[in-house]
Amino acid sequence: MEKETTIYDIAKVLGLSASTVSRALKGNPVINARTRAKVEECAQTMGYRSNAFASNLRTRRTNTIGVIVPRLDSSFLSACLAGMEEVASSEGYNLIISQSHESAKKEAQNALTMFNSRVDGVIASLTVENSDLSYFNRFRKSNVPVVFFDRIPSQTDSICFSIDNEKASYEATKHLINQGCRRLIHVTIKSHLDVYNQRIAGFLKAVETLPECIGNVIYVDSLSLEGGNLAAKKIIENNNIPDGVFVANDMAAVGCMTTLKEHGYKFPDDIAMVGFNNDPVATIISPALTTINYPGREAGMLAAKKLINLLNGEKNAENTRNEILNANLVIRNSSLKKKITHKISIH
Amino acid sequence: MEKETTIYDIAKVLGLSASTVSRALKGNPVINARTRAKVEECAQTMGYRSNAFASNLRTRRTNTIGVIVPRLDSSFLSACLAGMEEVASSEGYNLIISQSHESAKKEAQNALTMFNSRVDGVIASLTVENSDLSYFNRFRKSNVPVVFFDRIPSQTDSICFSIDNEKASYEATKHLINQGCRRLIHVTIKSHLDVYNQRIAGFLKAVETLPECIGNVIYVDSLSLEGGNLAAKKIIENNNIPDGVFVANDMAAVGCMTTLKEHGYKFPDDIAMVGFNNDPVATIISPALTTINYPGREAGMLAAKKLINLLNGEKNAENTRNEILNANLVIRNSSLKKKITHKISIH
């Protein structure tokens, strides 16, 4: 174990005081430029590295951001994390990441851990299960800013942002209707989360624009491949096959498509399909999945930026509270009936 | 901002000394059980939380593990991270995660950042680009253990583990041969990394088991969807269509399949395909992709366990140096020619 160089060692070598060294190292303008240069050089050659703990102990800041997400192994969330990491590291912040596994209890635990490790701020996306967010109050009381993204609480004065889920969902459903679909199904999850409820709202709103349209909502336990399989089974059991299905995420959409394909249904001819997120799998499934592009990396970057702005005391961050991220429909073959309809009409 | 409770506050209330409180809170057995109970209760009611910085400053430990990975947005790596996080958090460690984006320079930077934030230990998976690992020496000098996983350095006395890539690759290739393939191609990336070189070795070894087998290696710049597309284009340009392709990861395999399918080749009839990793996309592509199952979550858990063992000074961890993780072939329809061969032979 090598002995660590401290500012006192530097001070001794240079015949200065520790405070001068500290100031020089921080780039404090009050220090003579030549002194600073000497200090910096000496620090360099002595292999000095600042001890964050001593510093944190004094300043009561940790330069650490706590991140609480439902899971790490989803392509949307890992894209978000990648974005956060980029911004955070470029601003000199570390990320502490923890996953709630969709359990409200684990989420509370994680929040406590973060609190106890005195993160400067928190970025969170809620669990499906959740409803009581009291464990976030601690942060507010201690002036630790919290930014919610994607799965945001419905009522809060915290900083939140997400996409306009209702609009995106409306657009997706409207697209199905424009493709000629009339018997529509929306597959989603039962939850307190606005994210999903707004998608339901958008779906129903679009259905209502045309009297001959019928819209039903099917609930599954999880928006996963398996959840999608299950939804397909429910659809088949109900014996009321839709001509258009809009699923609240791509993985579930793909699961749903796969099972329906196994039962002989053709996409998009029999059923047109639209997903949500623009997960890489959307381009892998055949036919490629029409979906809402939800830019995860950008969302992560924005979350980190907002939080860091708050940490830097930029109050104008308040103005951007509840900002809306852009999300647009990406049309692929899973929903494109038009060409077929066209051929038929020529017929 | 509420005032934080310290052990001194508790000590004062209880008429004890700070050291007794500290010991009680740490569960030091030397403390009277009743005293400990009182201290714990008081800490609870006063909302005490330990200040990790003061503690770290004294103990020179951070309870933090640094993780350096090439990227976060890959399903294999996010599974690894999820596994690490599980183990680490259950053992009271935090994770600091950073991504190198396959750049050796960024990797060095990240290592420095981790070093400066005084992580207790490091878990790393190397970049493709890398070759000089001197920036990991710092850790060794300071007795900070480093565990490498998956993309491990070829020569090192560090703790490493991975799967037996040569064996897995041999098995995958042998499977193609058993399916009747004779003109084989392996798609991979040029790199200093054993991971990929051993896969090449296993491929060639399997090809050599049968004189009439021809094996060629095609290199791409990245083992991504796009890399796979590119490989397919190269294959078509060469105008020497193989009957079996083994790709060094699933994403690239899927990209390769997609492009080849677009050019009219049928899987597995014209070409049998095998990938590597057992990425979720393997079950989504049609036909489903035969692949080597690489258990990411387990790998992550093992990495974290090994590191924590080292941190706890368990020297028997030395014995498990360079341990091999199990990986097995998962056979799906992309490579199953047998049934067809069978039908023909009945004919």
Added chain:
DNA sequence: GTGAAAGCGCTAACAT
């Protein structure tokens, strides 16, 4: 522009 001194909250000898 620089220095002296105190203290952030905790832990670990050492003493009792």
Added chain:
DNA sequence: ATGTTAGCGCTTTCAC
């Protein structure tokens, strides 16, 4: 079983 004391390395008044 508990208390005393010193110090981890840094920042920050306050003084000059």
